[in-house]
Amino acid sequence: MQLSAQRNASAATQRSSRASVVPMCSMRVTPFVARSSQNQLRSTFSSSTAGRQLQASAAPRTAARRSVRALAVRAEISYVMVKPDGVQRGLVGDIISRFERKGFKLVGLKLYQTPKDVAEEHYKELSSKPFYGKLVEYIVSGPVVAMVWEGSGVVASARKLIGATNPLAAEPGTIRGDFAIEVGRNIVHGSDSVENGERETALWFPEGVQSWDQTMTPWLKE
Template sequence: MGLQPLKCRSLVGRVQAQHAGSRQPLRVAAEISYIMVKPDGVQRGLVGEIIGRLERKGFTLRGLKLFRPSRQLAEEHYKDLSSKPFFKDLVEYIISGPVVAMVWEGNGVVKSARKLIGATNPLEAEPGTIRGDFAVQTGRNVVHGSDSPENGEREAALWFGSEDAIVDWTPALAPWLRE
């Protein structure tokens, strides 16, 4: 059973909302990001806190699932790190327990979410970021976030597998968050 590609590009730029009292649709050029609460974040009960921070920022949750990833999935996700000495330990860690896989959408969601998440090394992460507030060491840094819009789409496709797993909806607050 191979991994099936997801065509997430159909979500990008499709967000529409109505201005209050206007008949003109509001088009928003949005992007998606894959964000994962890693096993340590799930075990420590940080899922709600992480989701809350992203929601309060104004991003739209498009996909969410709790599951224990396979070795194949973890290795494919981190394939760009396969030559690193920590690759095997990273894969073992990611498959060691449940993760919460999410797809978020919004203007600049990748860059903004990475600021909310904080530096990979928690000792360098600013207070107020997820890692700055909760992570203990690099190998247990609570959360993953896509590092580019292209990787956001690739990772969403990898972890969600079909476009049916991504929900296309317009939040009622959209006109209050975007021009």
């Protein structure tokens, strides 16, 4: 009987030991402590004076790098406007098509009823001319189509596509040479310099222009 009691006690001890062991496959380790420590470290660092100073000093450098990258990759832009006579005569599609076929990228486009102050600012370099007032009234007389085109040498190329200011002197094949006969109704405007392209774009598109990838670019440039 003593031997039987010992066996029963041993069996009970083994069952108790097995019950207290949790199989490893049923355990899931979640690094709460590690994650909490990381969050605490971030919080402590960002709220400390040293952390704020480091973040503040890094911000200008980051902004400067972004600005340099933006300047490095920024393409030339030209502001092109179909004037009220061009819109009324239904020439908008043809004009856009000529720029597209040339290979330039359209990054800004809107139909716009020009406020008088915008027209005056746009033509401010002509403010001393006797025709200035009449020119402003003409531009605000109906909607215009304001556009920004982007590409290598777009300012000079756009001027060639548009033609001479006086349509009678414009070459056949140009927009003015094909569609206009008078200076006062010469259909379209194009920036006359890179600087004016930037200035006019900022004036007519204060909200900014679009940035997108043109898939045909590899077929235009080596």
